[in-house]
Amino acid sequence: MTIENMVMTLNRIPEIKAVVDTGTDWTVVFGFVLTIVAVIAGSWVSLATYKRSLISQEKLARAVALKDSRQSWINELRQTCAEYVATIGLLQVHAESKEVHSVFIAKVDAHDQSTAANMIAAWAEENRKLMLSGLSLCAKIQLLSNPDEPAFQELMIPVRFALSKASSVNGGAIKACEEIVLLTQRILKTEWERAKKME
Numbered sequence: 001m002t003i004e005n006m007v008m009t010l011n012r013i014p015e016i017k018a019v020v021d022t023g024t025d026w027t028v029v030f031g032f033v034l035t036i037v038a039v040i041a042g043s044w045v046s047l048a049t050y051k052r053s054l055i056s057q058e059k060l061a062r063a064v065a066l067k068d069s070r071q072s073w074i075n076e077l078r079q080t081c082a083e084y085v086a087t088i089g090l091l092q093v094h095a096e097s098k099e100v101h102s103v104f105i106a107k108v109d110a111h112d113q114s115t116a117a118n119m120i121a122a123w124a125e126e127n128r129k130l131m132l133s134g135l136s137l138c139a140k141i142q143l144l145s146n147p148d149e150p151a152f153q154e155l156m157i158p159v160r161f162a163l164s165k166a167s168s169v170n171g172g173a174i175k176a177c178e179e180i181v182l183l184t185q186r187i188l189k190t191e192w193e194r195a196k197k198m199e
Contacts, residue, residue, distance in 0.1 A: 092165035
């Protein structure tokens with residue numbers, strides 16, 4: 001077996017030409033620009049939507065906080081007016097039973113002067129406490145009221161009248177308390193409607 005050798009010669013080096021086109025490929029450039037515009041527009045839309053959502057959430061949070069605050073105020077006004085009416089009722093009963101109490105004290109005094117003196121002091125102390133409670137609740141109703149609203153101005157008339165007449169027999173304090181209840185119901189209804197509407 002014979003091995004033949006083969007030789008290949010290269011007489012000339014082939015020319016390699018690179019084709020470099022320095023022209024602009026507008027399709028690619030347009031694609032990049034379109035992509036950039038889409039990203040910027042998407043970001044802008046997202047930011048605008050976020051801002052609207054944030055403003056809406058803030059308004060809702062304020063409305064809910066206002067509603068909760070108004071509901072708390074409504075509850076406090078209701079409780080204060082109820083306590084006031086009860087205190088005026090007690091003052092009225094206290095005033096109306098003063099004559100009977102005086103007769104009882106006179107009978108006790110005939111047998112035991114120190115017990116009678118203690119009973120008179122206790123009676124006077126109870127009357128002072130009831131009157132102070134009435135004054136305190138009257139002031140609280142006034143502080144919870146809006147002096148610019150006619151309904152509250154109307155409410156304060158029987159509130160003050162009831163306190164001034166509660167210590168007198170048949171002074172009309174109980175009738176004034178009935179008016180307080182009616183006016184308070186109207187105010188509470190109006191305020192509840194405002195709270196429901198989140199005004």
